[in-house]
Amino acid sequence: MDEFSKPQRQSPVAIAFILLKYGRRIFRLIAPLLIIFFVQRSGQRSADYFLLYFAGAIAVYQLILSLLEYFRFYYHIQGDDLVIQRGVWRKKRISIPFDRIQGVNFEQNILHRYLKAVEFHVDTAGSVNSEVSLDALSVGKAEKLRDFILKNKKAEVLEEETSQDQVQEKERVIFSVDIPTLLRIGLTANHVQTMGIILGFLWGIYTYAEEIFRFDPNDIVNVYEQFVGYSLIIFSTWLIASVLLSLVRTVFQYYNLKFWEYEAGFKWVAGLLTRQEQSAPYEKVQYIRWRTNPLRRIIGLFSLRLFVAGSARSRSFSDLPGSTLEHVSAIQKLLYPKEWLHFEEKNQISKKVIGRRLLYFGIVPALMAGALLYFQYQWWALLVLLWIPLSYLLARRYQARWAYWINDDMIKTFSGVIASKEVLLPIYKVQAVTFSQTPYQLRKGLVNLNLSTAAGQLRIPYLEKDRAEKLRDDILYRVEREQKAWM
Amino acid sequence: MEFENKEMEISQLPKVADLEFKGLHKDFLQVSILSVIVQWIIILAIIITGLSFWGLLFNLKVFLASLGGWLLFMGISLILRWLGFRHKAYALRERDIHYKTGLLWRSETSIPFHRIQHAEVSQGLIERVFKLSRLKVFTAGGESSDLVVPGLEPDHANSLKDYILNKSALEKVEEAEVELFEESHDPVLDEIYNDKLETEGTEEIQSQPDDSIGEEEQNG
Numbered sequence: 001m002d003e004f005s006k007p008q009r010q011s012p013v014a015i016a017f018i019l020l021k022y023g024r025r026i027f028r029l030i031a032p033l034l035i036i037f038f039v040q041r042s043g044q045r046s047a048d049y050f051l052l053y054f055a056g057a058i059a060v061y062q063l064i065l066s067l068l069e070y071f072r073f074y075y076h077i078q079g080d081d082l083v084i085q086r087g088v089w090r091k092k093r094i095s096i097p098f099d100r101i102q103g104v105n106f107e108q109n110i111l112h113r114y115l116k117a118v119e120f121h122v123d124t125a126g127s128v129n130s131e132v133s134l135d136a137l138s139v140g141k142a143e144k145l146r147d148f149i150l151k152n153k154k155a156e157v158l159e160e161e162t163s164q165d166q167v168q169e170k171e172r173v174i175f176s177v178d179i180p181t182l183l184r185i186g187l188t189a190n191h192v193q194t195m196g197i198i199l200g201f202l203w204g205i206y207t208y209a210e211e212i213f214r215f216d217p218n219d220i221v222n223v224y225e226q227f228v229g230y231s232l233i234i235f236s237t238w239l240i241a242s243v244l245l246s247l248v249r250t251v252f253q254y255y256n257l258k259f260w261e262y263e264a265g266f267k268w269v270a271g272l273l274t275r276q277e278q279s280a281p282y283e284k285v286q287y288i289r290w291r292t293n294p295l296r297r298i299i300g301l302f303s304l305r306l307f308v309a310g311s312a313r314s315r316s317f318s319d320l321p322g323s324t325l326e327h328v329s330a331i332q333k334l335l336y337p338k339e340w341l342h343f344e345e346k347n348q349i350s351k352k353v354i355g356r357r358l359l360y361f362g363i364v365p366a367l368m369a370g371a372l373l374y375f376q377y378q379w380w381a382l383l384v385l386l387w388i389p390l391s392y393l394l395a396r397r398y399q400a401r402w403a404y405w406i407n408d409d410m411i412k413t414f415s416g417v418i419a420s421k422e423v424l425l426p427i428y429k430v431q432a433v434t435f436s437q438t439p440y441q442l443r444k445g446l447v448n449l450n451l452s453t454a455a456g457q458l459r460i461p462y463l464e465k466d467r468a469e470k471l472r473d474d475i476l477y478r479v480e481r482e483q484k485a486w487m
Numbered sequence: 488m489e490f491e492n493k494e495m496e497i498s499q500l501p502k503v504a505d506l507e508f509k510g511l512h513k514d515f516l517q518v519s520i521l522s523v524i525v526q527w528i529i530i531l532a533i534i535i536t537g538l539s540f541w542g543l544l545f546n547l548k549v550f551l552a553s554l555g556g557w558l559l560f561m562g563i564s565l566i567l568r569w570l571g572f573r574h575k576a577y578a579l580r581e582r583d584i585h586y587k588t589g590l591l592w593r594s595e596t597s598i599p600f601h602r603i604q605h606a607e608v609s610q611g612l613i614e615r616v617f618k619l620s621r622l623k624v625f626t627a628g629g630e631s632s633d634l635v636v637p638g639l640e641p642d643h644a645n646s647l648k649d650y651i652l653n654k655s656a657l658e659k660v661e662e663a664e665v666e667l668f669e670e671s672h673d674p675v676l677d678e679i680y681n682d683k684l685e686t687e688g689t690e691e692i693q694s695q696p697d698d699s700i701g702e703e704e705q706n707g
Contacts, residue, residue, distance in 0.1 A: 309627065389664040431602045432626030435595040440595055462519030472597065480582040480599045486627070 009083060011037040013115040015070050016138035020111070020133075021114045022066040029062070030055045049245040074136065074470060077145075080152060082122065084132055094132060096122060102284055102308070104146040108275040122149075150264070150279075153312070174330060177270075177322035185254065185321045186247035188295035190419075194242040194249075211468070217357060227454035250321070257322060261305075261334060268308065268320060280308045283487050284454035285335055290328050294418060300324050304331070309454035309487045332424060339426060343405035343412055350446055353402075353462040354395045362391030404460055406471065409479070411451070414459065428482035429453050433472050436480035451475070503585060503597060507574035513637025514617045518702045521613050525570050527561040565593070577636045584624060584651065596634050600654035608644045619620050619643040624651065663688050 033055040051296065065088055074085040081095040106118040108375040120134040120142050130305035177185070265281035286309050290302045303320045304327070323331075332341060366387040371383035398417050405412045406427075412425045434450040439445065451458040463471070502677050537542040571590035578585045587595040604626040612633040614620065615635070622644045639647065 218678045343538065431626040432598045432632035432634070434597070434598055435593070437589075437593040442591075450631065452626070452631075452632030455625035457628075457631055469502065469504045473502050474504070476583055476597055476599060477500050479602065486602070 003141075004075075004077040004148065006084075007076040009071070009074060010134050011117055011136050011138045011141070013117050014134070015136075016115065017110065017119070017135040018066050018070050020098075024065060026059050026062055030059060070135075073134075074119065077148070082149065084130070092112075096132065101149060101153060103178070103279040103281065104149055105279065106146075106269075106275070106277040107129045107143060108271075108397055110273045112273070117131075118152045120145070120262075169263050171260055173258055173260040174266075175323050175327045177254055177261050181322050182245070182251060182254060182257075184299055185252035185296075188241065188293065188299065188301070188419040189246035189250060190293060191239065191246055194246045195238060196240055198238065198245065252323060258319060259320060259323070259327075266331070266334075270320070279305050282335055283485070285307045286453040286486070287334065287423060287458065288328075288331065289421060289423045290323070291416075291419060291421045293420075297420070302328060304328060307453070307455035336426060341410065343407055345404070345405070346402050347400060347467070350403075350404045350444075350445055350458065350462040350464055352397055352446060354392070354399050356440065356462075357395035357398060358388070358392050362388045362395065381468060405441050406474065411458070411475075413458065424454065425451065425457055425458055427475055427478045428484055429486050430475055430479050431486070433475055435468060435472070490675060501580070503526060503578075506578040506580070506585065508578045508585070508587060509575045510573060511636075511638030514621055515575075515619055516569065518611075518617050518619060519572060519639065522611075523561070525613070527557070527564070531557055568681050575638070579647070581651075582654070583594075584634065584636075586636050596632070597622060598626055598632065598634055600643055600651055602628075603651060603655040606648045606651050608641070608648050610641070622647050664679050 012446060032378045033051050046106045058115055068088045069086070072086060072088055072091075076083055076097070080098045082098070082101070083093065083095045085093050102123040105121040105123065107121065108118050112118055115136070117136040118140050124131045159184065252339065253273045255269045255272035257268065259266065261267075262279070265284070267277065267279040268450050269275060270276040285306045287307050289305045292302045292303075296302070296458040301321065302320055302323050302325065304323045312379045369387075370381050370384045373384060394417050398415075401414065401416060401420070403414045409426060409428075411423075411425045411427060413421075415421050430451045430453060431454040434452065436448045436450065439444065441462070447463050447465050449460045449463055449468050449471060451460075460468075460471075510678055534557060535544065538550065538553065542624045543549045569587070574590055574593070576587045582601075583597055585595065587593065602622055604627055607623050608620050609623060610620045613629070618641065620639050620641040621635055621639070622639055624634040624636075627634045636644075636647075645678045
């Protein structure tokens with residue numbers, strides 16, 4: 001493509017983003033120096049202006065460096081490589097073969113949108129350092145570049161596998177999230193977690209309030225403590241705030257979410273102020289996970305996540321709410337067209353896990369909390385011990401619900417105490433099988449089975465040893481027999 | 488070699504559990520014990536620095552107590568290392584490699600050859616003295632799935648590596664070429680620029696807030 005054959009700079013609006021980044025960096029670098037400067041001044045010591053000059057010099061130096069960075073940054077396409085030339089003091093040339101590119105992602109914050117530009121990320125199979133991103137390209141150019149890269153990448157694969165006439169633009173939306181669904185997702189989020197976050201935040205303020213605002217928060221608390229009725233108000237305010245916060249978070253993150261399939265894989269885009277976009281070629285998807293909580297199960301909504309081989313960056317995205325079971329199974333069929341997706345025998349983990357979980361999550365924490373609280377509340381502290389029978393019930397539920405299935409092609413797991421989590425992994429994507437045993441498990445003949453893949457681990461805990469051994473032999477046999485590449 | 492594609496009963500599959508694992512070279516016990524001692528000498532140095540920092544170095548009671556504690560914990564870890572030695576063992580089959588380790592907390596890793604991305608033989612300082620090498624095997628599964636067999640004779644380690652690499656049918660993934668063109672010759676500026684590159688590299692990684700679906704499930 002002629003448009004990209006000559007080395008060229010990014011869109012001039014990139015300067016705005018470079019300056020923005022510069023601002024953030026310089027603030028972090030200089031803020032400590034300035035604090036020292038002002039603290040020393042207030043301490044009546046003769047002002048150490050050297051620090052101020054030093055900070056200024058760093059700021060100016062960094063500014064020049066940042067601007068030069070823009071003018072010395074070139075990209076172009078040479079043959080089947082994306083070539084980046086950059087560097088102020090030392091010139092660096094990075095060429096990335098299209099083959100190695102795992103995906104091209106766009107990111108847009110509010111300024112990008114205003115300037116009609118996108119941040120352009122290229123994901124490669126390798127360390128974070130070998131990833132390349134361009135601060136700003138105009139939307140049209142970015143799309144052209146992406147399409148060019150993906151098309152040429154695909155062409156090489158297609159030459160081997162299919163004839164040219166099958167190459168058609170195929171884009172089909174699998175699911176999208178409209179405003180009512182978005183609100184439902186927000187309302188059914190895990191509010192307990194959000195409440196925890198708020199509590200942590202308030203606790204932080206409470207602890208530091210005295211130092212920061214020079215007042216004693218206990219004054220307020222004492223007033224409230226006199227009225228038991230207030231605790232109800234406080235609790236409901238807390239709950240409402242949590243729900244609102246979840247709602248706002250959901251809307252910002254998943255506004256206008258679309259998940260669709262293209263010729264070579266999946267793509268999705270979402271976000272209110274910052275639009276995120278990511279693509280995952282079929283063969284790079286190592287396994288998929290879908291989760292739900294009791295509320296969402298009632299309205300039939302699941303969160304889907306594709307675990308994609310490659311960079312840490314592409315791994316950290318993709319937990320997408322708003323799909324239904326039909327969407328999940330449609331995606332399964334697209335990902336695994338030839339694989340056998342039917343499972344027969346349901347397998348469970350050892351009942352011995354109940355006792356261990358009761359001990360670790362029930363008895364030990366309850367006794368410790370009880371002992372600590374005893375000093376303050378005397379016998380009332382014994383109420384904490386009620387956690388023990390509750391945790392016993394939770395541990396039983398954990399064991400009862402944990403299940404796995406295996407057939408000739410796939411492994412599936414189901415787990416979760418209150419929420420539920422299902423994972424589907426094609427066996428040939430397994431990289432290594434690891435047994436691990438704690439001293440207790442060693443005595444009782446139990447094993448944790450870890451299956452490593454290029455995008456994370458799947459763990460089946462507390463298996464009876466002979467079962468685990470059969471599973472390992474079976475998995476190794478199937479991995480070693482399979483000729484298909486894992487990506 | 489072609490696989491026959493007929494279905495196999497699971498009971499007929501080759502069993503890892505029946506494998507004869509091979510222990511490590513006996514000299515590796517000494518290597519392992521020496522490296523524990525080196526670690527504990529470093530810890531002792533830290534303790535002494537700490538004591539002198541708090542001005543307690545010449546307080547006999549404190550000094551003896553810390554020395555006693557140090558000896559006790561070093562003794563325990565030496566004993567564990569000594570007992571753990573015979574639990575370290577490896578095994579090879581036609582299509583995979585296995586390594587097990589651990590005395591109290593056991594672990595056993597199996598890696599099929601054609602999942603191996605890279606294998607290398609390396610030697611630490613103490614290992615060099617005892618003329619031993621270690622074989623490292625890497626997969627795309629990340630650190631948890633990498634396998635290291637220490638305590639091998641260098642020739643043996645190298646032939647193992649060659650055997651594995653021959654077996655791994657994986658085509659080499661080309662590394663992105665990074666070519667450096669020297670332009671500036673000012674070492675100070677180069678250093679500044681490298682530092683800057685490093686800080687930039689880490690700056691852009693943002694962790695995305697996880698979707699707020701139930702994490703009530705406790706891990707463990």
